[in-house]
Amino acid sequence: MVEALHVAADAGRAGDVPVGAVLLDAAGHLLARAGNRVEADTDPTAHAEMLVLRAGAARMGSPRLVGCTLVVTLEPCAMCAQAIALARVARLVFGAYDPKGGGVEHGARVFEQPTCHHRPEVVGGLRETEAGALLRTFFQDLRERRP
Numbered sequence: 001m002v003e004a005l006h007v008a009a010d011a012g013r014a015g016d017v018p019v020g021a022v023l024l025d026a027a028g029h030l031l032a033r034a035g036n037r038v039e040a041d042t043d044p045t046a047h048a049e050m051l052v053l054r055a056g057a058a059r060m061g062s063p064r065l066v067g068c069t070l071v072v073t074l075e076p077c078a079m080c081a082q083a084i085a086l087a088r089v090a091r092l093v094f095g096a097y098d099p100k101g102g103g104v105e106h107g108a109r110v111f112e113q114p115t116c117h118h119r120p121e122v123v124g125g126l127r128e129t130e131a132g133a134l135l136r137t138f139f140q141d142l143r144e145r146r147p
Contacts, residue, residue: 001071001095001127003033004048008073008134011035011048018134019074021048023056026067026090031056048072049080053087064088073131075124078103081110084120091121095131 004020012018016036023031034051038044049072057063069091070084076094081103084092092104103110104122111119 004071004073005130007033007035012138015039018138019048021052021072023052024069031059047080049076050083053083074098075102075104077101078108078110085116085118088118089120093123093126095127097124
């Protein structure tokens, strides 16, 4: 989670919402890391989770990331949660909960749907305070800069 928090902070400094993700293989080795790039890439799908899933799949040479762990600083949205299920990620670890936009513990609750073909192990709230503080500070600064 420490690496994900660093990547999130970098994304925030670059003007994107500070969310970071890392993907680890079954042995715990780093496969990919990314921060949000929605603004930088003008791509609404350039969430940190999507970027590491793409990079990890390319590195592994497979669209299925069996045995992998995804660590992300914010509860994934419904789009990212569905991509996690499709990628067959074994374990999802996230920091801050997202009551407004989350798709795992909130909102769509993707992994609880009968149409979900794969449900990863989910651990939420890891370093929640730090992850939440990054987001709160980013949005507070954003509001203060607006006229």
